[in-house]
Amino acid sequence: MHFKREFDFVHLSKYFYIFSIALTVAGLIFLATFGLNYSVDFKAGSNVDISLSKNLTQEQVEAAIKDLGVTHEPSISLGQERVNIRYDKELTEDQSEALKAGITKLDDKASFEINTVDTEMAKELARNAIYAVLISCLGIIIYVSIRFEWRFALAAIVSLLHDAFMVVAVFSIFRLEVDLTFIVAVLTIIGYSINDTIVIFDRIRENLRFGKQKTYEDMKALVNKSVTQTLMRSLYTAFTVFVAAFFLLIMGGESIKMFSLAMVVGLLFGAYSSIFIASPLWLLLKKRQKPKVANKTA
Template identity: 35%
Template sequence: MRLRLVPNETRIDFFRYAKVTFGGSLIAMLLSLVLWLTMGLNFGIDFRGGTTIRTESTQAVDVGVYRSALQPLNLGDVTITEVFDPTFGDERNVAMVRIQAQEDQESVSAQTISDVEAALQTVDPSITFPSVESVGPKVSGELIRTAFIAVGAAMILILIYIWLRFEWQFSVGAVAALFHDVIVTIGVFSLLQIRFDLATIAALLTIIGYSINDTVVIFDRVRENLRKYKKMPLRDLLNLSTNETLSRTVMTSGTTLLALLPLLIFGGDVIRGFVFAIFWGVIIGTYSTVYVAKNIVLMLGVKRDWSKPDANQGNQFANVDA
């Protein structure tokens, strides 16, 4: 007896509420942009600038105790991460303490660093500080620009890839869905003021890759059905293709979410933003594949000239290896 989340054959009309779903996506993107411009993002140390202090101790690292010791200093965004390395012995416990740049200061002052070291020594007398590294506002500003350039470059390359593999209508639909995913995700981060750092950028790139993978699977089935059902209306053909791949979509997204859920709940503050971005991205990426990318393709239409002797003529890039 096998568990089936989706019946073998489904006949869901994904375009039945197309105006509602597509309109809702446009509204969500608009609201996300408004939130981004008005509330801004809660940038982490990577983008604000700050200081990283490496600690070593013979006692086990207790992140909660460290955080409680630093709380009276009112340093703002402080991230404490225990460092695990198989080469470390039982007497070598390492942690990284990251402190955001303070107001009107190029970097965290020497006095602030001394206060942090003193506060940690009160809870762990054996603690030492082998290294201190600072990231200034100029470097953090360059990181912001580089991060968004990376996201934009990924979308452009994906647009070119889909264009070569399928047709330009599919390329526009896929990239529109990716823009939808990234902008709405940034809007959620702005609304909830979740820390936005380089790990979040990595999550956004992961979302782009995950979303486009699901989109390509459906588009590949669409291309097969375009040859198989030469006279079927495009709307019915897109519905058929989505229904045929629905089981795969649900199983892939569902198992990914099941793997991410424990990390989201028990992973702690250090990785929660990263995991939340991927968790939300899987949901919004699956939605955009079904309700955004296909709607764009339907609106643009796909030219099918079956009067040619060779049905593949004019589609010479269709069989480019994935």
């Protein structure tokens, strides 16, 4: 399905560039100043996830765990019949048992999941997460360069890095917790972003093959036409995945909350990056190339 009217997406892209650049600068400032709010997955400590048969108040939980002999205050998050307690230091076996006993007095049907991460494991997890993102980006650059050309590859990688960093920036600005599921969400967003971008780039390549572009305005019209022809497909895909991620965020458990939130944020940015970031950027890179050469390499 195509729109009957073609919009000037290239012209509109400058507003999205301004918005993305502003958010990128804000994200860099917050990252440099405050960093990310890492969960226990990426730093030493203990994370206690408790499933309950009834709701407890903050005061009840604090009273139940106050005599564990822990010298620092834990972070307590309450949910629907759930409690999450995070310590910045590892709990000993005796402290874990005392915590269980204190909560069990309030709810004898409570079940516990205690995860402990030491310093070396936390460093290794963070390092491997960075490697995973970098390797995936490298593979995408190689694939797009072989299938299309280096200008498409550069525009695609900027687009997917934009989507990934926007999620990181939002989590840094609002101090949202970053855990292992967050990394999974970022990798998923990268895959989604490149898939959507490739669809538009493939249509641009096809239109280049059968068109006669002599000026920049011809190339601009071609990009607008290609985006228009693939727009409904992009919107349908984005909306379908967004609805699934949104309901996971609203109705899903505490353990996948950050994953769902990262997906929702990433999908919102990914919905416009392929249209207003990747395609116009390719056009800028192509602008300096002579039309005759462009037709040969397309």
